[in-house]
Amino acid sequence: MVVAVIADIVGSRRLRDRAAAQRMFDETIARVQREHPLADQPLQPTVGDEQQGVYSTLDDALAGVLLLQLALPEGIEFRYxxxxxxxRAIESAHRELTDGPGWWAAREAIETVHARQERAVPTARSWIVAAPGQDEGMESRVSTSxxxxxxxxxxxVRMTERERRLAYGRIGGLSQSALAEQEGITQPAVSKALRSxxxxxxxxxLALMTGERS
Structure with missing residues (x-):
């Protein structure tokens, strides 16, 4: 069992320069994977606005998706x-392909989060679906997650770009003093921004959900 992830671009039709946005996605995904190597297969573009990747555990997927959300610049974001x-792998003469219940569940999840965002929960950006046949413990974990x-x-969604940078830095282990120097502000200002x-x-x-990452 793994966690397959499908990501699509929020508001892709509003992007003025689609090629530049894709370069930004690629650079951000590579940076996050370099600094936090959580994905077995980092997100890669497939067709249209979609990216696909694979994580070995739900903990890694939860952390990896959050890091990508925090690392992307203002005005560019994904649904997950x-x-x-x-x-499972599928033989192809052109490139490695995979299929199976994990991907079908990921497709259902991306459709669910899209529907929630369009209707009752506009801030929704991510959702989890487990393929049929999971035990009760996993079903409970998915509901809680x-x-x-x-x-x-x-x-x-409501954080400013600076606030996201500060959160990303703290997950990466940077001290508030180091973040203050990086941002050109005071340490108390960093502390206030993290709280507010x-x-x-x-x-x-995140630490409580994964048991170790913070």
Whole structure:
């Protein structure tokens, strides 16, 4: 069992320069993977506005998606569908292909988060679906994680670009003093920004969900 991830661009039709945006996605994804090597297969563009990647565990996927959300620049963001299940290789003369319940679950998840965003929860950006056949423990974990994601996304969507940078830095282990120097502000200003933006709660929530990452 792995976690397949499908990501699509929010508001892709509003992007003035699609090629430049794709370069930004590629650079950000590569940077996050270099600094936090969580993905077995980092997100890669497939067709249209979609990217696909694979994580070995739900903990890694939760952390990896959050890091990407925080690292992307202002005005550029993804929706994420996470599918828990088996994936299998398909022979192809051109490139390596995979298929299976994990991808089908990820497709259902991306469609769910898109529907939620368009209707009752405009801040929704990520959702998890487990392929059929999971045990009760996994079903409970998925329900709890989705509740967490709804709250987490609402925080991240409302954060400024600087607040996201500060949260990303703290997850990476940078001290508030180091972040203050990086941003050209004071350490108390960093502390205030982390508290007022919800970033401190975001980091604590991630640590509780994954058991170790903060």
């Amino acid at each position: 569908g996470l599918g828990i299940g088996e994936i 989705n509740a967490y994601l709804l709250a987490r996304d609402a925080i991240v 933006s919800g970033a401190a709660a975001l980091l604590d929530g």
